[in-house]
Amino acid sequence: MAEQRRIAIVDDDPFIRAALGRLIRSSGYEVLLFESAEALLAYGDRQSLFCVLADIQMPDMGGIELIRMVSASSPALPIVAMTAYPGDAIRERALEAGAADYLTKPFDASALERCLARLG
């Protein structure tokens, strides 16, 4: 059996972390949950990740800063930005910072799967 692709979810909302974890696992991925940007940056095995799903609005270090740091240190690791805020401004900031894609909450399983498929 082929090794499962590993996806990291970074979100300060424990219910969203848990829900996305369940959904992504049900699509056949392995899931790692992080409650903050700092926790992901402290994770030493980032090269093993297929991608990161990161919330934009988080206390302390926000998602935009996380995207910039990961893009700089691990340019091959795609980050998908997520936010529950409406509007294009945040999406543009995330893409400018280096996000590979963008999802507006709430998003359904098919939107998530299309996004992951685009990442390869």
Added chain:
Amino acid sequence: MGGSIWTLIGAAAMASAVLAVMSLLRRSQELRRGRQQVRAIFERAGISMWREDWTAAGKAVMALRKAGVTDLESHYANRPEDLRALKARVIVRDVNDFTVEETGAPGKEAYLGPLDRLLPETDQTFVQWLVAFGRGDRFFRSEAHVKTADGIEIDTLFTAMLPSDLDGFSDIVVTSVDITGYKRAQARLSAAETDAAKSSRITTANALSASIAHEVNSPLAAILANGQAAQRLIRRGTPDIEEVSAALDDVVSQASRARDVVARITSCFSNAPGAFAAVDLVTVARSANLIVEAELRGLGAVVHLAAPDDLPSAWADVVQVQQVFVNLLLNAAQAMAQGSDRRDITVSMRAEQSWLVVVVSDSGPGVRLDKRGQIFAPFHSNRPGGMGMGLAICRNCIDAHGGDIWVDDATEGGAAFHFTLPRPNG
């Protein structure tokens, strides 16, 4: 000797007669000079001066006073045609040279004749002259919007000494100052303030709606992801019941979270304390009219206010009630914008037991019976680009007072919006 006495007496009489005639001539010349001076002052004064015959208006006011009519404004608000007819019977008899020079009219004749030619349909000051007559005022000052001889509308400040008897109404001297430039500057300042306030409101509204969206979207995201995960887990050959159960628990908890967010938002807005006090609705209606004066004039609408002198106060929040009047006046004017020349809005008020009843009626197309239940709902608009919040806000404000708001047909066609407000201790 006797002959010479008579000759002397005759000569003295002659001399006296000559002196009397000379004195008369002198007085006549002085009078003529005086008239010429007055005429010269009238013609050359650096201010526009008009001589107007208001006899018909004076007679009409006196007849109404005699018939026991005390509230002339309400009387004419209910009889706009009578008011228009009266306006046509006020005659401009003369204007000074300065008026002709200032406005570039071809001659005085351009202004002479019935006053109604010079007052636009939207004029609201004529009735105030009648009210001043009725009160016995000796001085009148009013800003009015008038049409010059070449059809350009200008703002003017009229001032007049009013007569104490009917004879004096045949020749009232009115001075007029063109304040168009001042009014335009005032309007630009007001528009800039309105734009700044609107921009601030939009920024606040955007920030607020984004914040609400975030608070609601977050639990929805968890609900959607848990729900779809549970669907997948339960459809597997060997369902992971424990994980499905955990997902459904989270669905329930996140649905409750969303419900609480909505309840918090609702409570945040509905708990704003209203400043309730005894309020004179006529004053509030007038101030609302002033706020939207320019918009109403732009839409060609005329507001007539009818309320009895002894109208009791309402127990109300001034700001909210003013907003209701503003919305209903604009709504009425916009409803008539495509209609006929006559764009009358009548605001009438009356007391009924422990309530005050206000009716804002227009002469527009009215509201179809099947639409009357919907128009007070949020985001319902028949106007292109309209937000559809005006009447919804009215309903919220009136609900906050425990009153009622509804629409039916105006007596002479058009729509009539009714709302009720409680009286103090009502």
